[in-house]
Amino acid sequence: MTGPHSSSEPDLTDIFARVDENRQEFLDRLFDYLRRPSISAYGEGIGEVAEYIAGVLSRMGLEARVIPTEGWPMVFAERHDAPGTPTVLLYGHYDVQPPDPLDAWTSPPFEPTIRDGRIYARGAGDNKGQHLAQLLALETTLSCRGKLPCNVKVLLEGEEEIGSPRMPDFVREHRDLLATDLVITSDGPVDASGRPRILFGVRGVLNFELRARGAARDLHSGNWGGVAPQPLWTLVQLLATMKDSRGEITIDGFYGNVLPPTELEREALAGLPVDEEAVKRSVGIKEFEPPHGRGVAERLSSWPTFTINGLYGGYAGPGSKTVLPSEAVAKCDIRMVEAQTAEEIFAKVKAHVARHAPDVEVVWHGGMDPSRTPLDSPFTEPIRRGISAAQEDPLLVPAMGGSLPDYVWTKTLGVPAFGVPYANADEANHAPNENLEVERFFSGIKTGAAMLAYLGALET
Amino acid sequence: MTGPHSSSEPDLTDIFARVDENRQEFLDRLFDYLRRPSISAYGEGIGEVAEYIAGVLSRMGLEARVIPTEGWPMVFAERHDAPGTPTVLLYGHYDVQPPDPLDAWTSPPFEPTIRDGRIYARGAGDNKGQHLAQLLALETTLSCRGKLPCNVKVLLEGEEEIGSPRMPDFVREHRDLLATDLVITSDGPVDASGRPRILFGVRGVLNFELRARGAARDLHSGNWGGVAPQPLWTLVQLLATMKDSRGEITIDGFYGNVLPPTELEREALAGLPVDEEAVKRSVGIKEFEPPHGRGVAERLSSWPTFTINGLYGGYAGPGSKTVLPSEAVAKCDIRMVEAQTAEEIFAKVKAHVARHAPDVEVVWHGGMDPSRTPLDSPFTEPIRRGISAAQEDPLLVPAMGGSLPDYVWTKTLGVPAFGVPYANADEANHAPNENLEVERFFSGIKTGAAMLAYLGALET
Numbered sequence: 001m002t003g004p005h006s007s008s009e010p011d012l013t014d015i016f017a018r019v020d021e022n023r024q025e026f027l028d029r030l031f032d033y034l035r036r037p038s039i040s041a042y043g044e045g046i047g048e049v050a051e052y053i054a055g056v057l058s059r060m061g062l063e064a065r066v067i068p069t070e071g072w073p074m075v076f077a078e079r080h081d082a083p084g085t086p087t088v089l090l091y092g093h094y095d096v097q098p099p100d101p102l103d104a105w106t107s108p109p110f111e112p113t114i115r116d117g118r119i120y121a122r123g124a125g126d127n128k129g130q131h132l133a134q135l136l137a138l139e140t141t142l143s144c145r146g147k148l149p150c151n152v153k154v155l156l157e158g159e160e161e162i163g164s165p166r167m168p169d170f171v172r173e174h175r176d177l178l179a180t181d182l183v184i185t186s187d188g189p190v191d192a193s194g195r196p197r198i199l200f201g202v203r204g205v206l207n208f209e210l211r212a213r214g215a216a217r218d219l220h221s222g223n224w225g226g227v228a229p230q231p232l233w234t235l236v237q238l239l240a241t242m243k244d245s246r247g248e249i250t251i252d253g254f255y256g257n258v259l260p261p262t263e264l265e266r267e268a269l270a271g272l273p274v275d276e277e278a279v280k281r282s283v284g285i286k287e288f289e290p291p292h293g294r295g296v297a298e299r300l301s302s303w304p305t306f307t308i309n310g311l312y313g314g315y316a317g318p319g320s321k322t323v324l325p326s327e328a329v330a331k332c333d334i335r336m337v338e339a340q341t342a343e344e345i346f347a348k349v350k351a352h353v354a355r356h357a358p359d360v361e362v363v364w365h366g367g368m369d370p371s372r373t374p375l376d377s378p379f380t381e382p383i384r385r386g387i388s389a390a391q392e393d394p395l396l397v398p399a400m401g402g403s404l405p406d407y408v409w410t411k412t413l414g415v416p417a418f419g420v421p422y423a424n425a426d427e428a429n430h431a432p433n434e435n436l437e438v439e440r441f442f443s444g445i446k447t448g449a450a451m452l453a454y455l456g457a458l459e460t
Numbered sequence: 461m462t463g464p465h466s467s468s469e470p471d472l473t474d475i476f477a478r479v480d481e482n483r484q485e486f487l488d489r490l491f492d493y494l495r496r497p498s499i500s501a502y503g504e505g506i507g508e509v510a511e512y513i514a515g516v517l518s519r520m521g522l523e524a525r526v527i528p529t530e531g532w533p534m535v536f537a538e539r540h541d542a543p544g545t546p547t548v549l550l551y552g553h554y555d556v557q558p559p560d561p562l563d564a565w566t567s568p569p570f571e572p573t574i575r576d577g578r579i580y581a582r583g584a585g586d587n588k589g590q591h592l593a594q595l596l597a598l599e600t601t602l603s604c605r606g607k608l609p610c611n612v613k614v615l616l617e618g619e620e621e622i623g624s625p626r627m628p629d630f631v632r633e634h635r636d637l638l639a640t641d642l643v644i645t646s647d648g649p650v651d652a653s654g655r656p657r658i659l660f661g662v663r664g665v666l667n668f669e670l671r672a673r674g675a676a677r678d679l680h681s682g683n684w685g686g687v688a689p690q691p692l693w694t695l696v697q698l699l700a701t702m703k704d705s706r707g708e709i710t711i712d713g714f715y716g717n718v719l720p721p722t723e724l725e726r727e728a729l730a731g732l733p734v735d736e737e738a739v740k741r742s743v744g745i746k747e748f749e750p751p752h753g754r755g756v757a758e759r760l761s762s763w764p765t766f767t768i769n770g771l772y773g774g775y776a777g778p779g780s781k782t783v784l785p786s787e788a789v790a791k792c793d794i795r796m797v798e799a800q801t802a803e804e805i806f807a808k809v810k811a812h813v814a815r816h817a818p819d820v821e822v823v824w825h826g827g828m829d830p831s832r833t834p835l836d837s838p839f840t841e842p843i844r845r846g847i848s849a850a851q852e853d854p855l856l857v858p859a860m861g862g863s864l865p866d867y868v869w870t871k872t873l874g875v876p877a878f879g880v881p882y883a884n885a886d887e888a889n890h891a892p893n894e895n896l897e898v899e900r901f902f903s904g905i906k907t908g909a910a911m912l913a914y915l916g917a918l919e920t
Contacts, residue, residue, distance in 0.1 A: 221795070222862030223862050225766075225767045227739070236699045236768070287689065308692040311788070313772075322665065323769050401687070
């Protein structure tokens with residue numbers, strides 16, 4: 001595909017009407033899917049669910065198959081009806097989070113129940129409800145038109161909730177199978193205001209741990225204080241060289257590869273409707289982390305961060321204990337922005353630690369590079385129009401604060417990747433009482449169909 | 461008492477012979493005492509043991525009584541046979557540490573057993589074996605001479621192993637009862653070389669905790685990193701302002717009241733036989749804590765230290781977790797030297813924290829002031845000679861690194877206080893298989909008698 005341009009307005013009346021006619025059937029289909037536990041963390045039911053959803057894809061008229069990996073299988077499907085139009089890869093995941101704690105659920109996690117206009121079930125929002133909406137968009141389009149308006153590939157993963165350990169290699173090894181012009185993922189929530197949004201990027205993440213050791217065993221602080229080295233102090237003093245109290249990350253060379261936001265990204269960030277006081281109230285804080293003077297959206301999208309996820313050593317009980325601990329550990333994550341990479345930042349962390357506290361061990365716990373799709377991608381406009389046709393004009397979010405392995409699309413495959421979430425902001429994913437607003441499920445189906453229609457109408 | 465001077469050499473032949481004759485009986489008496497659990501932490505058996513040891517003191521011919529407190533009672537006894545001689549207060553404690561873990565004991569903790577020349581039992585060294593040796597010294601002296609060579613008071617506490625919470629008030633409120641010229645405590649071990657020693661001081665200790673809070677709950681590090689304040693970073697950055705990587709404590713004004721060691725103390729420290737490489741090997745360290753160039757004895761005796769006993773917040777499990785913790789706690793102790801006080805240093809900590817991290821809470825967990833008796837006290841020489849007569853010439857230790865409430869003697873009562881330990885260095889106090897070398901029990905009895913004889917021979 002070369003040089004797509006914006007194009008004529010597709011007519012979606014019949015498709016939207018068909019979605020409205022089939023509400024009960026589509027709900028039944030979703031409930032049937034939600035009733036099948038597929039907890040990747042425990043391995044429960046997951047192979048069966050892969051076969052099940054591949055069957056759903058087949059029956060819709062896609063060429064579907066289950067591709068084994070060393071972990072849980074990938075489900076892949078494709079249909080090429082429209083030569084000369086873009087190929088879009090729809091990505092989702094058929095695994096779900098464990099439902100614990102069970103007793104915090106109002107209705108059982110694998111018995112989907114509608115209350116107050118919401119579907120309560122594990123996987124309702126994350127992610128079965130969202131990718132099934134995408135699939136029902138294909139089915140509805142096919143039933144109305146007999147063919148899809150653009151070429152479609154579907155990839156459903158079974159290990160997203162355990163960190164997508166197989167995705168990077170799988171994508172690298174299946175470049176031809178997965179070859180596409182763009183990727184759309186419907187996962188996560190719409191904006192807190194309820195408006196739909198397009199996510200153009202994610203921050204990367206590097207997880208590592210710092211381990212300091214002192215004596216061979218814990219010692220008495222009176223008998224050994226001032227004599228034996230103190231690994232907790234070693235970590236405190238090392239960490240203090242890595243980030244200062246003004247919020248600046250002071251790891252040597254840390255910001256070297258950061259690309260500042262483009263003018264378009266800056267405008268998009270400025271246009272996001274963030275109520276900063278409401279953000280503070282929502283988590284009970286008085287001030288944001290230093291430095292001050294940055295908007296919340298800019299903080300999450302354009303700045304790397306260094307979080308201590310856990311720091312521990314020595315006595316953690318009530319009162320006091322006169323112990324001089326022999327070991328201390330800091331678990332850390334660094335969220336990276338374009339064009340930092342996990343490998344680069346890990347090397348900088350190691351070099352910094354080697355210079356400041358050479359006896360401290362640095363342990364790699366995995367990483368994902370950041371991903372960023374340009375806001376002025378030729379596919380932005382058709383996606384935006386599709387969302388507008390089915391819902392309302394979406395917000396454009398240059399990057400979200402969290403991390404997803406989107407770099408496998410933008411970097412390994414080298415194509416733009418878009419997040420188009422369908423779920424309500426309070427979907428309670430990963431938590432008890434996960435839910436999806438019923439209307440968002442149906443508007444998701446319509447949105448999926450509309451995006452395909454607009455993409456298919458691109459003049460290439 | 462005014463102006464004591466060194467005096468004639470007492471003859472101890474009959475007393476030492478009597479100790480040798482009564483070895484089996486004295487061991488039986490010790491075993492009977494050790495068989496009675498008196499665990500202050502659990503309250504087990506402790507009231508009965510107070511009555512028991514008061515009975516022992518009465519039968520020896522001392523005026524003994526059990527004095528109730530809001531906790532476990534004090535056992536007090538006295539005998540005034542020698543007007544014009546010093547009064548010495550012998551302090552010890554009849555409570556013991558819990559024996560856990562029980563399965564690590566070779567023989568049960570409350571069934572005293574002799575193996576390889578050692579008495580194994582909870583309390584053998586800490587402290588029943590040591591203060592019973594002092595009491596048997598009184599008994600033997602009385603049986604040989606019909607009277608004691610100086611005036612004696614005995615105070616046995618029942619809460620030493622839970623931090624002596626009642627001692628400061630008890631001493632303040634019983635100044636007249638406890639009025640004395642000096643205090644001798646036989647607790648802890650002799651020098652690692654096996655040589656006896658006299659301890660002239662202890663470091664003080666201040667226990668406190670720093671609490672930092674961020675959001676009302678733990679947050680996702682991707683969604684909130686760079687937005688929500690991070691209490692672990694707050695603590696790291698605060699602590700880094702309190703002690704630097706060269707080992708200097710940088711709390712504002714911290715060293716203001718530190719009295720440098722006297723010339724006599726410096727000489728004594730230089731004379732202590734410390735094998736620094738053996739010290740390092742014993743706990744598996746390569747280097748001492750910075751700063752370098754200080755001897756181990758000097759570190760423990762003459763320098764305050766700041767230990768992080770425990771630091772924790774966030775995730776402590778395997779692997780990684782992308783959490784931004786909402787709370788972090790550092791438990792700390794500061795060991796103080798003359799003339800710092802717990803109250804003064806706590807005020808300095810609070811002021812420092814208020815300046816550098818005003819939202820961090822500082823929680824007091826108790827404190828004990830340091831204590832220091834001058835090496836040239838008039839009582840040093842008789843105590844030294846008594847030890848020499850029964851064992852060998854003792855080492856003089858200006859202060860030990862740990863903390864005991866000796867300030868109640870030196871500051872509340874205003875009298876010199878001496879530690880004269882009888883136990884072997886590997887007594888395993890507070891640990892399984894606590895033990896006391898049999899010969900040290902008997903030499904302890906002789907030492908106790910000899911010290912009294914030399915004190916009684918002081919010309920006043």
